[in-house]
Amino acid sequence: MQKTHKLQVEAIQKGTVIDHIPAGQGLKIINHLQLMDKKLRLTVGLNLPTSSGEFKDIIKVNEWHLADSEAENLFLFAPDASINQIDDYLVVKKYKMKAPKELKGVFKCRNHNCISLTESVTSKFLVDQSEQGLRLQCHYCERWFRDWVFV
Template identity: 60%
Template sequence: MSIHKLQVEAIQQGTVIDHIPAGNGLKIINRLQLLNSDVRLTVGLNLPSGEMGCKDLIKVDQWRFTQDEAAELALFAPNATINVINDYKVVDKFRMSQPEELNGLFDCPNHNCITHNEPVDTKFYVRNSGADMKLRCHYCERSFSSALFG
């Protein structure tokens, strides 16, 4: 008889981001600026996974994603699973999906882009390019690897 033990503490209410590619958990935390808020955060890095070999996991107590945050997460973990927790039980579960565009979330890496000098929100079109996602700026029309935004 084998005894299984949770490697990461359960939460009563909140959100669990599971199946994050190993190494991307810290990028997601940094991007969402969770470390600067008052939420209770549990992070598992390089946890064993039957599907992925190793994975990262983020549990955020008393917090749920906005659509913008979920779209931003998809850049770093396009196949992550989002679990909504209520009373220690999963009440909703869904997979992330790649957004078609992102508005106002990132600065354009092209310093000559009009977004650096005019009061306009950035706008990027998201496209797959093999294993990498590319973001194409609506204004300067240059494409960038999503890795630049992490």
Template identity: 50%
Template sequence: MANKLMVEAIRTGTVIDHIPSGQGIKILKQLHLIEGKQKITVGFNLPSKNFSFKDLIKVENRLFSEHEAYQLALFAPSATINVIEDYKVIDKFKMVIPDAIEGIFSCPNSNCISLTEPVKSYFSVKQTNNAIFLKCKYCEKSFNKEIVAGV
């Protein structure tokens, strides 16, 4: 039996592969991918060599910004981003959890000065075992990534 593609190839765009199973939907929401007009192909619980299952997201005609890659790394640190042109992978890189994230998320602490003053939010990122925590520069409180990201 010949190998068969489970998810259609794209001509140009970005493929986010090796997303831990169950995280694909969080990434779609966090990066507001569903709200756009791009063609998106999503695979959930696909077979994987490295994990028992993985999620996969293909977005046509779109490259991800550095800010989006940082957000992606928080939810899928083992993911790989493939840049596609003419149906071929022209660049491939693994996610790296950043040391800090600036101006992406608001602090969940309602008493934090970053919510009332004209400053960009700033979180230092710490990974403990399999959990990722973000510590606000201004109020110095630490939060689980899901709390900060509102997922």
């Protein structure tokens, strides 16, 4: 018997699909990538049920390609997300995000005495991934962080 697969979000002809985003992170990613400001055609699904009984967000962007540097920043929002490049309704490339070695200009340092907050420098963090999860170390004050604030 043929298995019918019904798309929960309309397919796009050409562009990028960011799938398996943890529910609640989709809008943050749209904001972070400034997708609304770029006048791109977006199709977004929020709180979609997955086959494993959880919920996910999905973002489909017409005529747009996710740059590698942008993909690295997304890792902190959605480490298990998959990126699908679509051409003529087909997935031509599919990949998972990789943990970046460092993040520049994404987060503000949470140390109020950090020089990066008063000097006009781009924030910079080393990324450390272990079984306990992700940690960031500020390049300027060398403090470690587990929760972060966006620039």
